[in-house]
Amino acid sequence: MSVFEGFRFRRVLSPIHQLDPRVKFLYVCAVFGIAVMFNQLLPLILLFLIQLPFVLAAGVQKEWIRSMKGASFLALMIFLFNFLFTYFYREYPIFPPSSSLLEYSLAMTLRFIVLVESFSIFFLTTSPDRLGLALEQSHVPYEFCFAFTTAVRFVPVLAEEAQTIMDAQKARGLELERGNFIKRIRNYIPILIPLIVSAIRRSLELAEAMESRAWGATNKRTNLYVLKIERGDYILAVISVGMLILAVYIWLFMREQIPSLIPLITAQNV
Amino acid sequence: MIEVKDVYFTYPNNVEALKGVSLNIRKGDFVAIMGQNGAGKTTLVKHFNGLLKPTKGTVTVNGVDTREESVAKLSRGIGFVFQNPDNQLFCETVEEEVAFALRNFGFEDKIIQKRVEWAINLLGLAKHRQSSPFMLSGGERKRVALASVLAWNPDVVILDEPTIGQDYQQKEKLRQFIVQLNAQGKTVVVVTHDVEFVAECNPRVVLMAQGEIVVDGDAKHVLTNAKLVTEASIVPPQISQIFMGLTDLGLPFDIIDVYEARDILLDFLGGDL
Amino acid sequence: MDDILCESRTVNKTLAIINTSGLIYTYPGGREPSLVDVSLTIEKGDYVILTGPSGCGKTTLCRCLNGLIPHFYSGKLEGEIKVASLTVSEHSIYELAKHVGLVFQNPENQLFALSVEKDVAFGLENLGVPREDMRARVDWALQMTGIYDLRERAPHELSGGQQQRVAIACVLAMKPDIMVLDEPTSFLDPLGAQKIFEVIGDLNKKLGITVILVEHRLDLASKYANHVIVMDEGKVVLDGKPLDVFDSESARLIGVGIPKATRLYQALRQSGVYLNRVPVNSQEATLLLQEVLTRDRG
Ligand SMILES: Nc1ncnc2c1ncn2[C@@H]1O[C@H](COP(=O)(O)OP(=O)(O)OP(=O)(O)O)[C@@H](O)[C@H]1O
Ligand SMILES: Nc1ncnc2c1ncn2[C@@H]1O[C@H](COP(=O)(O)OP(=O)(O)OP(=O)(O)O)[C@@H](O)[C@H]1O
Ligand SMILES: [Mg+2]
Numbered sequence: 001m002s003v004f005e006g007f008r009f010r011r012v013l014s015p016i017h018q019l020d021p022r023v024k025f026l027y028v029c030a031v032f033g034i035a036v037m038f039n040q041l042l043p044l045i046l047l048f049l050i051q052l053p054f055v056l057a058a059g060v061q062k063e064w065i066r067s068m069k070g071a072s073f074l075a076l077m078i079f080l081f082n083f084l085f086t087y088f089y090r091e092y093p094i095f096p097p098s099s100s101l102l103e104y105s106l107a108m109t110l111r112f113i114v115l116v117e118s119f120s121i122f123f124l125t126t127s128p129d130r131l132g133l134a135l136e137q138s139h140v141p142y143e144f145c146f147a148f149t150t151a152v153r154f155v156p157v158l159a160e161e162a163q164t165i166m167d168a169q170k171a172r173g174l175e176l177e178r179g180n181f182i183k184r185i186r187n188y189i190p191i192l193i194p195l196i197v198s199a200i201r202r203s204l205e206l207a208e209a210m211e212s213r214a215w216g217a218t219n220k221r222t223n224l225y226v227l228k229i230e231r232g233d234y235i236l237a238v239i240s241v242g243m244l245i246l247a248v249y250i251w252l253f254m255r256e257q258i259p260s261l262i263p264l265i266t267a268q269n270v
Numbered sequence: 271m272i273e274v275k276d277v278y279f280t281y282p283n284n285v286e287a288l289k290g291v292s293l294n295i296r297k298g299d300f301v302a303i304m305g306q307n308g309a310g311k312t313t314l315v316k317h318f319n320g321l322l323k324p325t326k327g328t329v330t331v332n333g334v335d336t337r338e339e340s341v342a343k344l345s346r347g348i349g350f351v352f353q354n355p356d357n358q359l360f361c362e363t364v365e366e367e368v369a370f371a372l373r374n375f376g377f378e379d380k381i382i383q384k385r386v387e388w389a390i391n392l393l394g395l396a397k398h399r400q401s402s403p404f405m406l407s408g409g410e411r412k413r414v415a416l417a418s419v420l421a422w423n424p425d426v427v428i429l430d431e432p433t434i435g436q437d438y439q440q441k442e443k444l445r446q447f448i449v450q451l452n453a454q455g456k457t458v459v460v461v462t463h464d465v466e467f468v469a470e471c472n473p474r475v476v477l478m479a480q481g482e483i484v485v486d487g488d489a490k491h492v493l494t495n496a497k498l499v500t501e502a503s504i505v506p507p508q509i510s511q512i513f514m515g516l517t518d519l520g521l522p523f524d525i526i527d528v529y530e531a532r533d534i535l536l537d538f539l540g541g542d543l
Numbered sequence: 544m545d546d547i548l549c550e551s552r553t554v555n556k557t558l559a560i561i562n563t564s565g566l567i568y569t570y571p572g573g574r575e576p577s578l579v580d581v582s583l584t585i586e587k588g589d590y591v592i593l594t595g596p597s598g599c600g601k602t603t604l605c606r607c608l609n610g611l612i613p614h615f616y617s618g619k620l621e622g623e624i625k626v627a628s629l630t631v632s633e634h635s636i637y638e639l640a641k642h643v644g645l646v647f648q649n650p651e652n653q654l655f656a657l658s659v660e661k662d663v664a665f666g667l668e669n670l671g672v673p674r675e676d677m678r679a680r681v682d683w684a685l686q687m688t689g690i691y692d693l694r695e696r697a698p699h700e701l702s703g704g705q706q707q708r709v710a711i712a713c714v715l716a717m718k719p720d721i722m723v724l725d726e727p728t729s730f731l732d733p734l735g736a737q738k739i740f741e742v743i744g745d746l747n748k749k750l751g752i753t754v755i756l757v758e759h760r761l762d763l764a765s766k767y768a769n770h771v772i773v774m775d776e777g778k779v780v781l782d783g784k785p786l787d788v789f790d791s792e793s794a795r796l797i798g799v800g801i802p803k804a805t806r807l808y809q810a811l812r813q814s815g816v817y818l819n820r821v822p823v824n825s826q827e828a829t830l831l832l833q834e835v836l837t838r839d840r841g
């Protein structure tokens with residue numbers, strides 16, 4: 001659950017929030033590509049650090065830290081899994097010979113963290129509204145975009161409704177945590193049925209309201225907002241592409257020279 | 271019976287819905303809680319049966335702190351009818367719906383049968399006992415919800431917005447019914463926006479605004495106090511509006527009932543007739 | 544008496560903006576018709592209150608006026624409806640939407656965008672209105688309903704009263720000739736409701752929009768209306784000026800919530816005190832009473 005906490009959008013005004021979601025998506029893809037390219041610790045650490053200024057510029061540190069915390073359990077699992085797996089299958093030659101077992105596992109974990117980091121920056125700084133708009137202007141069918149924004153709009157409403165229903169049934173003496181496993185599942189029937197019925201009722205009312213406001217009048221729909229690519233967007237696009245080119249260059253020609261970190265650190269200590 | 275002492279309540283999203291509410295509801299009271307949208311009325315009554323626990327302060331029911339008792343236990347004595355009947359109806363027939371709570375409270379089958387019978391007749395649902403609650407009209411669904419709560423005969427009945435979407439006649443029936451319940455010694459708490467409904471019931475009125483109680487007194491005094499009433503986003507009942515315009519003539523302004531108004535006017539005209 | 548009421552509104556075809564004759568409608572799977580022989584004339588610029596017991600077919604009639612019946616709800620429709628000189632059964636809902644705006648009871652379920660102005664623009668977007676026009680019309684609608692400052696907020700973060708104003712703005716932006724509001728204030732506190740009625744009253748007075756308002760709480764709404772229609776069991780039973788309708792015997796028998804001002808008038812009349820006119824709201828009643836009380840004294 002808490003991983004998603006970090007993806008919940010909060011309206012803030014910042015240069016990062018103003019950026020075109022499409023360009024931000026390009027950036028996420030670039031980070032994704034680079035992270036997958038490298039399995040050494042050093043480039044991944046760099047990649048992790050490069051993104052921090054974005055978080056600060058967007059002013060979403062609190063949410064970001066929360067999402068990172070949420071991801072930490074998964075990260076730990078990934079670390080343990082990698083460590084144990086490679087430990088028991090040493091002959092399995094997927095990690096570069098120069099790096100140690102520990103370093104490799106750390107790198108894999110960091111790769112995951114970098115991915116979560118970039119996605120959470122994307123979702124924390126992109127209002128679902130603008131995301132829907134970006135989808136629309138990327139020629140995704142309007143029905144799909146509408147479904148997307150409506151879902152974002154109504155999920156919290158349904159969650160609140162579920163709470164009210166639960167309260168109403170508790171007030172009629174329903175005890176959810178009573179009985180054995182089967183009984184407990186059955187305890188949820190009085191909650192699920194009203195929830196489903198009201199969701200259906202709601203969607204009917206919604207359809208009526210949409211129809212009444214000329215839904216489907218023309219297939220040349222216009223839009224109140226347009227996304228315009230502005231200077232900031234060009235800059236981010238250049239940064240993303242630049243990073244990607246640099247990464248590809250390093251990967252092609254300098255991959256072998258990337259120093260592994262753990263020997264470096266331990267060497268200094270000796 | 272229900273004692274609310276300096277209660278504060280904050281929702282997880284940091285909305286401070288109650289800011290120091292104190293209220294004492296005695297056995298046999300008939301209380302209407304009124305006030306603007308978002309004033310915290312629903313939040314307050316959800317404390318009465320422990321659905322919400324105060325962030326600060328205490329709520330005690332018959333001397334027991336609600337924090338120390340489960341909702342199910344508290345509900346045995348306090349029946350709560352939610353605003354929207356669709357939030358609780360789920361059974362295939364009205365009868366089962368009414369029996370649901372009785373089963374939860376572990377009544378014996380024979381008693382359940384008797385109670386269901388009683389509640390269904392009380393609310394005039396005999397015709398629909400085998401119907402699916404979903405097929406009934408809004409007003410009927412509301413009555414099923416009410417029957418399903420009254421069936422276990424709680425000492426206190428709380429109704430959240432019982433008049434929404436009801437027509438005048440249904441409201442009138444509901445009013446008579448509530449008054450009758452109260453006369454039988456039940457404590458009744460009604461949360462409502464309907465000024466005219468309250469004016470006709472003439473209960474004790476608690477006005478809320480922004481998480482606080484503005485005033486607590488009888489309907490006649492509260493609803494005719496223009497300043498308090500505006501503070502709580504309410505419009506005075508029509509009769510009282512009329513009389514507020516007649517104070518120059520030396521007439522009283524705290525009148526809310528049509529017939530009382532008539533008598534006063536006749537008195538005033540008295541000699542000339 | 545009621546027949547007289549119905550006939551006293553002689554049909555003036557030239558001004559009629561809504562005209563139904565012999566409307567009978569049965570929902571799919573419905574056993575009985577929900578509308579029975581409804582014949583109505585509503586004139587341009589009218590402010591109509593539509594009332595009647597729960598389940599009498601008010602919502603159903605509203606649905607007929609903007610084409611949800613028969614285009615969205617199938618079922619069996621007989622008779623003719625003409626709205627803004629369009630025959631409803633021959634025109635699609637989106638064509639009618641330019642002339643008739645429908646506002647529903649629950650604001651939560653008619654707002655689906657993530658910002659207020661986007662929601663207000665929804666209908667215009669659907670119609671393919673060019674962006675510059677759209678901007679101007681959205682801003683205009685927001686200003687008319689007094690929510691311009693809220694335009695960038697998310698609708699679900701607003702209070703019920705604000706949401707309902709957004710819903711009205713959504714419909715207003717399409718510049719309809721007629722606005723139909725189905726119990727738009729039932730979730731609101733009285734002051735919030737009064738403000739909504741004021742907004743609607745303004746639209747009627749300043750813009751000449753024909754308003755049809757479904758409402759149970761007549762005490763609050765009756766101030767603005769010049770035409771009241773009472774339905775019962777799918778039929779129109781009373782149709783006329785507010786004072787005639789509220790004072791009629793059958794309104795009391797059907798159990799319409801007659802405004803208290805009118806009831807006081809009736810109670811006084813029974814005791815032999817006559818006011819000069821039938822009051823339908825508190826201001827009128829106060830004035831009439833002042834007249835009587837001071838005259839009788841002097
Ligand atoms: N489940 C919830 N989570 C978060 N905030 C809530 C929740 N329920 C209510 N609130 C907030 O708490 C405040 C008080 O709400 P409450 O429902 O008690 O008001 P109310 O007086 O019952 O209003 P209404 O007349 O609209 O029913 C409001 O600001 C509301 O937005
Ligand atoms: N979608 C539907 N399908 C089938 N029957 C319906 C549907 N909607 C309404 N009805 C029936 O049509 C009749 C008239 O209902 P309608 O909703 O028009 O009443 P109303 O006057 O708006 O009542 P209320 O004041 O409760 O809103 C009722 O008997 C109802 O059961
Ligand atoms: Mg409430």
Ligand SMILES: [Mg+2]
Pocket residue numbers: 601602603725
């Ligand atoms: Mg209706």
